Amino acid sequence: MERVSAIKELRQQVTAWRLAGKRIALVPTMGNLHVGHLELVRQARQRADRVVVSIFVNPMQFGAGEDFDHYPRTQEQDATQLERAEADLLFTPPVQEIYPRGQTVQTLITVPGISNILCGVLRPGHFAGVATVVCKLLNMVQPDLALFGNKDLQQLLVIRQMVEDLCVPVEIIGIPTVREPDGLACSSRNGYLTAEERSQAPALYRLLSETSKAIAQGRSDYAALESEGKQSLTAAGFKPDYYSIRNAVDLSEANGETQKLAILAAACLGRTRLIDNLLVERE
Numbered sequence: 001m002e003r004v005s006a007i008k009e010l011r012q013q014v015t016a017w018r019l020a021g022k023r024i025a026l027v028p029t030m031g032n033l034h035v036g037h038l039e040l041v042r043q044a045r046q047r048a049d050r051v052v053v054s055i056f057v058n059p060m061q062f063g064a065g066e067d068f069d070h071y072p073r074t075q076e077q078d079a080t081q082l083e084r085a086e087a088d089l090l091f092t093p094p095v096q097e098i099y100p101r102g103q104t105v106q107t108l109i110t111v112p113g114i115s116n117i118l119c120g121v122l123r124p125g126h127f128a129g130v131a132t133v134v135c136k137l138l139n140m141v142q143p144d145l146a147l148f149g150n151k152d153l154q155q156l157l158v159i160r161q162m163v164e165d166l167c168v169p170v171e172i173i174g175i176p177t178v179r180e181p182d183g184l185a186c187s188s189r190n191g192y193l194t195a196e197e198r199s200q201a202p203a204l205y206r207l208l209s210e211t212s213k214a215i216a217q218g219r220s221d222y223a224a225l226e227s228e229g230k231q232s233l234t235a236a237g238f239k240p241d242y243y244s245i246r247n248a249v250d251l252s253e254a255n256g257e258t259q260k261l262a263i264l265a266a267a268c269l270g271r272t273r274l275i276d277n278l279l280v281e282r283e
């Protein structure tokens with residue numbers, strides 16, 4: 001696996017691959033890789049000839065008081081895992097390479113509507129930070145496809161809309177969430193949980209599964225299901241931010257006619273904020 005940290009070197013390599021007719025996949029990450037990330041790499045390998053993985057803890061998507069300074073940085077371990085997963089190139093740019101003029105004067109990509117609901121309400125500016133860095137990475141690598149986890153469903157849909165609106169020639173692929181054996185969605189932030197919180201955390205997936213089952217059995221009183229979900233999260237020791245049943249295509253409000261649904265939840269356990277979702281298809 002080749003390792004580069006400058007855009008110029010990255011471009012030299014991907015240009016050579018493109019001229020040789022290779023199909024290129026990009027897996028953007030913030031590092032501290034877990035099995036969910038490695039699944040993205042595995043899926044990328046199945047769909048492309050060359051796999052580029054980026055590790056960049058993007059300051060622009062963290063709000064004041066969030067965990068940017070403490071976000072786990074484990075680059076050497078990550079590189080070892082990526083070697084084993086047979087990634088072809090690891091791109092680890094320093095902040096200066098991505099934001100050479102500084103973040104405050106950086107051109108911003110804001111994706112209206114979908115960025116301002118759910119997590120966007122609680123983390124203002126977060127999705128502009130994500131859309132901006134992903135747009136830059138796509139322009140740097142110019143991959144044929146880019147892969148993201150369905151766990152961050154709102155992020156995935158923001159990126160899809162950005163790519164469509166700006167006519168970026170790339171296929172965006174969402175990969176099903178990888179879970180621990182007890183159902184907890186894999187996330188770098190799970191490492192923040194204390195032992196007690198870790199034992200409580202699977203309740204999030206359990207409650208989403210119960211709501212999904214209720215919908216599959218014919219319930220469509222979504223407001224009631226949302227409020228039951230929120231109450232159950234509180235009873236399980238969480239501080240819920242939202243528990244919401246939405247249209248899975250664009251996260252608009254769901255109604256009795258909506259076929260593809262997403263049940264999304266965000267909640268804090270102690271100081272750790274967890275998010276998860278389940279997709280449900282109605283008959």
Ligand code: PAF
Nearest residue numbers: 028029030058130133152
């Ligand atoms: O999901 C992530 O790890 C990040 O939000 C991403 C997509 C790499 C952008 O920084």
